[in-house]
Amino acid sequence: MTTSRLPLARVLTMLLLSFTTGLPAQVSGDEGMYLFNELPAELLQERHDFEATAEWADALRLSSVRFNVGGSGSFISSDGLVLTNHHVASDTLHKLSTPDRNLIEDGYLAKSLQDELKAPDLELNQLVAILNVTERVNAGVSTDAVSEEAVKQRRAVIAEIEKESFDETGLRSDVVTLFGGAQYHLYRYKKYTDVRLVWAPETEAAFFGGDADNFEYPRFNLDATIMRVYEEGKPAKLDHFLRWNRNPLSEGELVFVSGNPGRTQRIFTVAALKFLRDDRIPYVLDYLRRKEILMQQFGLEGTEQARRARDELFGIQNARKAYTGMLAGLQDPQTFVAKRGREDRLLSELKKDTELADLAMAWSAIEAIQDDKRAMLDQTVSLRSTFAELAMQIVLLASEELKPNAERLRGFTDSSRESLMQELLSTAPIYRDLEQVKLADEISRLAIHRGVEDNLVQEILAGKGPRERAAALIEGTRLDDVEVRKELIEGGHNAVFSSQDPIMILARTLEPEYRIIREKNEQIEERERQAYAKVSQAITALEGTSGYPDATFTLRLAFGTVKGYSEDGKWIDPTTNFAGAYQHAESHKGQIDFDLPQSWMKAKDQVDLQAQLNFVCTADIIGGNSGSPVVSRDGELVGLIFDGNIQSLTSDYLYSDEQARAVSVSGVGILEALRSIYDAKALADSIGK
Structure with missing residues (x-):
């Protein structure tokens, strides 16, 4: 994240x-x-x-x-x-x-x-060049690799391509997955x-x-x-x-x-759309409603508080209305009629063709993956406040930079560093009163999902309630000082992991679990990517390409x-x-x-x-x-x-x-x-x- x-x-x-x-x-x-x-x-x-x-x-x-x-x-x-x-x-x-x-x-x-x-x-990014690197990405992933190994292999070859491009051109270089993994394109951007x-x-x-x-x-x-x-x-x-x-x-x-x-998600199968309808979008809407009330209540404390909360509140309300409309569309039975009919026709045609019959298994694989995604819905330790996210990014950066570039997490490779520094060293104001309210709510929400008796939650709370704990964390941190963040980043692993800033300590406490959850999600995404690549192959074989991939x-x-x-x-x-x-x-x-x-x-x-x-x-x-x-x-x-x-x-x-x-x-x-x-x-x- x-x-x-x-x-x-x-x-x-x-x-x-x-x-x-x-x-x-x-x-x-x-x-x-x-x-x-x-x-x-x-x-x-x-x-x-x-x-x-x-x-x-x-x-x-x-x-x-x-x-x-x-x-x-x-x-x-x-x-x-x-x-x-x-x-x-x-x-x-x-x-x-x-x-x-x-x-x-x-x-x-x-x-x-x-x-x-x-x-x-x-x-700002201006797209100056596009190169098809599909063959090289596919060659870097063993056909018999399990999802855990495939994730690492794909991450490594993509990081290598991006670094070579960045070193050669000085341009931001991103490998983009298209057509469900059937194609990979290298996008080169001039940055402003x-x-x-x-x-x-x-x-x-x-x-x-x-x-x-x-x-x-x-x-x-x-x-x-x-x-x-x-x-x-x-x-x-x-x-x-x-x-x-x-x-x-x-x-x-x-x-x-x-x-x-x-x-x-226009390629999504019926099973995947059902997961969105019944699980994922309702989960996000619950989150939005909670945050909307939180921001509204903070804004009622005064004119200045309303100004500080305004931009985030607008984003929440806009998203809430958008996702409500998406959910309404998915809850309309007619939405699934054409989708289900086309899916049934595709599967019927695949089963008739001995050379393509194995591709039909992709639909079953995707359906099984939705169960794994459902199980991961509440699995998060990301505390969505500016202080907590800055600290986690700095902790991750310090650890990732000890690794070879090809083994690092996405977002922490050499080609991504300039953009990451732009965010981490931003001079934008951070409002402590708003941060305290957000962090308290995030700690409370984590306690709800994991249970107050959970060992990690107990370690985070440190014997206090969410509000008292958030107040102590905000009072003790200096991460709103850009120079402090810069010193931590430049000091590397030793500086970051010896810091006594309370929110840095919190981030270090959360990091192991964060990595476990992120790795699980990436493995699910890898399996889903492979399955949709087969769906794309089936659609292309039976209907021809439609001419554009999902956004x-x-x-x-x-x-x-x-x-x-x-x-x-x-x-x-x-x-x-x-x-x-x-x-x-x-x-x-x-x-x-x-x-x-x-x-x-x-x-x-x-x-x-x-x-x-x-x-x-x-x-x-x-x-x-x-x-x-x-x-x-x-x-x-x-x-x-x-x-x-x-x-x-x-x-x-x-x-x-x-x-x-x-x-x-x-x-x-x-x-x-x-x-x-x-x-x-x-x-x-x-x-x-």
Whole structure:
């Protein structure tokens, strides 16, 4: 588990899903999250009369970026401007805020380069190269290796590939598992770690309508933020960035989405989906509800406490609503009808073919694996507070660096070190009062799952209750001092394992059990990976490849058309405008979250009320696509993905374009707001140039 300095939404994604990926069901409509090195050229030509040239794809790929906090973005000027969502940037906005300057609520505009605020720990990744390394990875794993040995062998060969690539190029190098283990690709990224805030609107504009409108449509949101990447202390000079289309979109127009969808499970068998429905998602929802109450109660203690808890609370509430929608979709019996029917047909065909019959055993293997995953649900000693996660990462790092690179855990290899240091040495504030509340709750939760009489729990409690123990741990730690963390890391194993910091001692106490649990989970994932590789092989043999693997939080291309839909007998137009935003505020006057900010009210007479604000399209997106650019046939930016409607929440495991839609801020609307509301004409003029 990575450090909890990551936004909770990303932590929860890793909590909920394994990394098994494979072939989804056969493509329908505008379904597809395509690899940039395997674009559906024929499909686009036949269906949309569009030629996806290599030059077009390369320009879009190199103009796209991935945020390490779990979102997407794009370069929008030659001098380093980056566009993403306000909610993707909120982690940075929160860390840059103070009791006297609440950037999330009040917004920000840098009037000059000197006013641009440096993010404490943000990393942006630009995908510059993709290499297929499947043969080498497979050659590194013995065909007769048991899961425990296979995990080590695969880890070793992947670490070797990544290190060689990093040493050769200096680029971040990640081996990505695709098509259920049928393919492995090496992704090389240029990293930008000097990222600065340029402009952000107020929350009242970015999250207008609040939780009530979240995952709904029509929407009237300005969920956008602009940052800038720097190199050697100066704005980066970029060869690839998106030009900006100044024209509003019309229904039926073809658009493309270039972003980093998190995880999908479209290859999942019926048994695997049942595990999600009956066990995993309910477990995560219980966790979310507990944390939501905790953050709400902390926020009620005062204005400053509410500010400190706000970003995490938003992530919890957003995740809770998303997973509630996913669960509702899985609880609908009709969701399983097509899935079960296709699975039965595949198994029937496999049994008829003597050369493929053995592949049918993969479905049984996956069903058995779900029992093992079920048994591991409560098996965790990760205490999800910033202090505890920092300490665990430092303890693991000290031990892993004593090993040869090929034997280290993922995330601790030489090629990962720079990104890890970016997180561990972040200068973002850590609030002790909030940490104490979170740590007490995590200790209490661990005691519930393991039992208070459990030896490890007794050692953690040290004769105190969870609240008293957390208070003592927080009072004694110095891990909020970056220099203390740096000294521990540079001091290596001796410094880390002799430290008397109470939270470091706690991390050392938990480390052996953490490793045991992590190893068990990795062995389960290895077995599942091998089984899904056979499922992928069976699907390919009987149906041919669908053209895209399940999502892996790596760059993909989706496409669709601007298109409205019918809901409850009412037609929903695909676009909204500023007039609609003001009308929406008026019709909900007095309701929380439906007040437009004062900047909007003061500028109403200057705003072009007919300017397009939001739109929907049929592009295939999920979480992780937040902040993705939406581009035209010409590769010009026309919008910014920020949400999906409620009908799209089943997209993790089932695509449909009947009602499901991707929701975007219009490029036209962003420019109109910058010019007419935020007095940012110079910024607006520099975009796309």
